[in-house]
Amino acid sequence: MTPSAPAAQLQTVQDRIAAAQKRAGRPDGSVTLVAVSKTFEAPDIRPVLEAGCRVFGENRVQEAKAKWPALREAFEGVELHLIGPLQSNKAAEAVALFDVIETVDREKIARELAREMDRQGRRPRLYVQVNIGQEAQKAGIAPGEAVAFVERCRAAHGLAIEGLMCIPPLEGDPAPHFSALAGLAREAGLEKLSMGMSGDFEEAIAQGATSVRVGSAIFGGRG
């Protein structure tokens, strides 16, 4: 892949998002692209920043910590999302580094985040991750517990949850899972839905995604 390939692919993805938004009868700008830069290094990420993208997703705290401080020095206005599982011993680093944490999925993490946010005086925006396909190997709170968990985050920990996030099962039609997440968000009184990846972001937009997390369609395969 030539150095400028990610920038060209970014444009293609942005065009596809705009078209899917229009087909769904949703206003321009109602879907945010989170460019998932995990496993890619600065030479691949820079052209995407130069093309104007400012919202990025990383799935590991340590990796993000190694890459992003220097990129943030070079580019203003970066918004970094944590989209991978968070261990409670990394909560302090996550609060310091990320602007949005999309993977709040259990009591202990909620408690640690609340404590760190008070300590650091920094309040990243938060999403609750739902294990929408109820898969044993996947992170996320069970769908049946999600609404109560959102409530408990507010009531017991003072955490304002902004939306829900999911990764549907690899196999099968993702649309019913996207639609189920949208239903849970309505029940919980939340307007934001982080759902849809390279293979299915158009379906997610049709089901109401307000942000899509797209990696390989922009940066290429991760090997």
Ligand SMILES: *Cc1c(COP(=O)(O)O)cnc(C)c1O
């Ligand atoms: C890697 C990852 C993505 C992006 O996946 P692609 O298929 O490369 O677009 C989105 N969300 C999460 C949680 C991820 O870990």
